[in-house]
Amino acid sequence: MNYKEILINVNNIKNLRNEFIVNFDIKYEYVIESLTQAVNNNKLNSIRLHKYLTDNKKLGKVNTARYLESIGLKETVKISELNDDIIIKIAKYCSEE
16 A cells, blocks of 8 residues: 555545534434444544533533443543443433433
């Protein structure tokens, strides 16, 4: 891979990550589907969960950080660290806000 190809690849990954974050929706089904798919996607699973949930302002940063702490997660937890039980809890939280 030459420099130009690497640069194009990096920009494609940046765009994919940005689109993933911007398109966040608080609907229960959407949260479950998007997080479940992202856990195994190496281009998305290094995104911090708190950033994913709060970047588009649909959920408050402070309330979300407190909720994550209440279920035993730090604000810095990454999507790759999630399991099905945690994803369901997060989906419930998002849909109730």
